[in-house]
Amino acid sequence: MNIKLLAIFNETYKRLLIIWDYRFNILTQLVTVAFIFIGATFFLGGGKFDTKQLPSLFLGYLVWFYARIVILTTSEDLMSEAQSGTLEQMYMSPVPTELLVLGRMFATLISTTIMVLLASISLIWLMHISIPMRWEGLPVLLLTLGGLFGFSLMLGGAALVFKQIEALADLLQNALLFLTGSLLPVSHFPNWLATFTKTLPITQGIIVIRNIMLGGQSLSSAWSDGSLIWLAIHSTLYLCAGWLLFKWCERIAKKQGSLSHY
Amino acid sequence: MADTFRSPVAIEIESLSKTYYKRNKPTTKAVDNLNLSVPAGQVFGFLGANGAGKTSTIKMICGLVIPTKGRICVNGFDVAREHSMAMRQIGAVLEGTRNVYWRLTAWQNLMYFGHLKGCKGKELKNRAEQLLHELDLWERRNDSIRTFSRGMQQKVAIACALVSDPSIILLDEPTLGLDIQASRTVKEWIAKLSREQGKTVVLTTHQLDMAQALCDRVAIIRKGQLLTDQPLTELLHLFRQEYYQIKVKGHMDSHESSWFDGLNICAENGHTIISGAIANQDVLHGHLTKVRDLSLPLLSVSRIEPNLEDVFTQMVDGKGEQSEYQTVSNL
Numbered sequence: 001m002n003i004k005l006l007a008i009f010n011e012t013y014k015r016l017l018i019i020w021d022y023r024f025n026i027l028t029q030l031v032t033v034a035f036i037f038i039g040a041t042f043f044l045g046g047g048k049f050d051t052k053q054l055p056s057l058f059l060g061y062l063v064w065f066y067a068r069i070v071i072l073t074t075s076e077d078l079m080s081e082a083q084s085g086t087l088e089q090m091y092m093s094p095v096p097t098e099l100l101v102l103g104r105m106f107a108t109l110i111s112t113t114i115m116v117l118l119a120s121i122s123l124i125w126l127m128h129i130s131i132p133m134r135w136e137g138l139p140v141l142l143l144t145l146g147g148l149f150g151f152s153l154m155l156g157g158a159a160l161v162f163k164q165i166e167a168l169a170d171l172l173q174n175a176l177l178f179l180t181g182s183l184l185p186v187s188h189f190p191n192w193l194a195t196f197t198k199t200l201p202i203t204q205g206i207i208v209i210r211n212i213m214l215g216g217q218s219l220s221s222a223w224s225d226g227s228l229i230w231l232a233i234h235s236t237l238y239l240c241a242g243w244l245l246f247k248w249c250e251r252i253a254k255k256q257g258s259l260s261h262y
Numbered sequence: 263m264a265d266t267f268r269s270p271v272a273i274e275i276e277s278l279s280k281t282y283y284k285r286n287k288p289t290t291k292a293v294d295n296l297n298l299s300v301p302a303g304q305v306f307g308f309l310g311a312n313g314a315g316k317t318s319t320i321k322m323i324c325g326l327v328i329p330t331k332g333r334i335c336v337n338g339f340d341v342a343r344e345h346s347m348a349m350r351q352i353g354a355v356l357e358g359t360r361n362v363y364w365r366l367t368a369w370q371n372l373m374y375f376g377h378l379k380g381c382k383g384k385e386l387k388n389r390a391e392q393l394l395h396e397l398d399l400w401e402r403r404n405d406s407i408r409t410f411s412r413g414m415q416q417k418v419a420i421a422c423a424l425v426s427d428p429s430i431i432l433l434d435e436p437t438l439g440l441d442i443q444a445s446r447t448v449k450e451w452i453a454k455l456s457r458e459q460g461k462t463v464v465l466t467t468h469q470l471d472m473a474q475a476l477c478d479r480v481a482i483i484r485k486g487q488l489l490t491d492q493p494l495t496e497l498l499h500l501f502r503q504e505y506y507q508i509k510v511k512g513h514m515d516s517h518e519s520s521w522f523d524g525l526n527i528c529a530e531n532g533h534t535i536i537s538g539a540i541a542n543q544d545v546l547h548g549h550l551t552k553v554r555d556l557s558l559p560l561l562s563v564s565r566i567e568p569n570l571e572d573v574f575t576q577m578v579d580g581k582g583e584q585s586e587y588q589t590v591s592n593l
Contacts, residue, residue, distance in 0.1 A: 003380045010377035014363070014370075021365040021406075084360045089422075092324050092354060093378045094346040100378075257282060257292075257318065257327045260356075 007095035011103025012110070015077075019111045030119050033068075037061050037123060040183055054129050055214055057183060060206045062116055063141070064182035067148055067202050068173045069112045074152040075159035075169050077104070082163075082262040091259060097250065098243075101156075105149055137213045140222075140231070144205025147235030151201040153242030157249030163262055181206050201238055204231045272351075272430050272462035273300035273323060278332030280318050280486075292318040294486035296332070300479075302429070305456045305463045307477035307494070307570075309470070311578055315486040316466045317357055320434050323464075324354050336430055350380065353423035354432040357466075361419040364408040368399055368418050371407060372425050379426035386425070393421040397451075413444025420451065430462045431455060437469060445472070452476050474570035482577050489577045494570070501568040501576065506546060508536040511559040521552045533561060 019026070041049055041057050081087035090100055123129060155172070159165050177183065179193075180203040186194045197203045208227050211217040222228035253259045275298040282290045293315040300306045310316045321327040323334055325341050325348065334341040339348040355361050362371045372390040376382075381389070394400040397417045407415055416436065423431060433452065437445040449472055455461040456478075467473050473480065474494065481491040490497060514534050519527050525538035536553075540546045546563075553560055 006377055006382055010374060014374045017370060018363065018365045084364065085356060086361065086363055088326050088356055089361060089375065090378065091326055092349050092352065094349040094380050254326065254328045257321065259326055
């Protein structure tokens, strides 16, 4: 195997092993997330479960769940590795750190997808949610996740320099639940708020996913009406900005000698 | 894998400086115009008090801290410009209690760090197996590191640094927090790495007896500046010539002690030991005359071989030649 591929695989495998070691914590987290969803839908339905709204809420909530895990784990993992001294060992690899970060992202993607799937299956079964299975949703989800990973790289970079950002990450992931249309569609927001929320990492993705999965819109149609183009531009910008910011922060951390600080 | 290129000099440091800034204002000058050559195949002791700049230098060698000025080459590869090749030459156990993943097993850690350094396949597995056998960890290879004792964890950290078979090993305080038995194991390993496997070992430690037992060459750094860099035997020789111990029978009172101003005086088993720097034979004879005048029975006069701790204390305290010997006690 090529050394670069090996490095990505190695990093992914290690992360998965560590995540597996925390499986009971993760299971508890899944139960919590499921309870929050049940509570939120009950609240939004005015004290009952609105079966018409459920699929839309469910899709938005799942995308937010991805965001929650990715945002929280990126900075948490970096700080935990700084604390254990393994972050410095990682930076002493002959392989470029870009590839190692990519490997970590793959691990996060795989583990989060497994968690999202488990949560989805449980909720669908518990609440009898009916979601049409359309493959067109998958590329849109991946595009959305691209932007989300870009956003998490920004937080990861900030963690390398400023260290104590767990509270900020927690605040952001909670804010995303209410501001990105995960629970309430953006169309219900006032114009000024809707404009702002569309700049956030997963808002546009949720809109397009809902249109495709629930509205039956095709990819070409989403492309024609500009919503998919905007999502692609949005995600690319987030990914590029996140990458550049991460590399910049990495350099600052190396200059101030704070790579191993926590 | 690391022997792509072997230079007679393992690590070459030229005009290295590191200043840390806070809000664009310089706060600490950790390393100041450091020039150093670490010969290949030797144990190199890099010594200094806390905050002297050792760890900053080690981290700059590892590419973890960007220097303000200067250049570092490992086995001829520039750390800044040829980072990838330079990193292949190095294995490091950095200061701190953990350098490995506690959630993984010893075997998983070795495989991970081996792959991280670009090793793979049977070669890596064989090397990992050999290291675990040598460190008496083979039976516990599938146990999570968090269940290991501190000494065993440190052994795994050293094994991880060695798994890619690098030619240069950097050990920053490798025995910190270890008990005597674990320290001894680490010490034996360092000796073996250099003498049997020809590795270059850069060792920072506050355990100067260990440094003296292991190091071929020693550099002492203070406030980021190099005080000395020479073979250990030569360094000890420099401080050897003027150090004497005069042993007399019985005890001296304070008035008698004042006759030997500038020397260290202590009582031991009914005898008095006068020790310290004595500039030349005339001064020595002067002190012996005082002993005779005080009617103290002379038991012995001997020249003392200073140890690394004496040399270190004198150099780091930075006192004048005559008075600095006063700080050396308990000979």
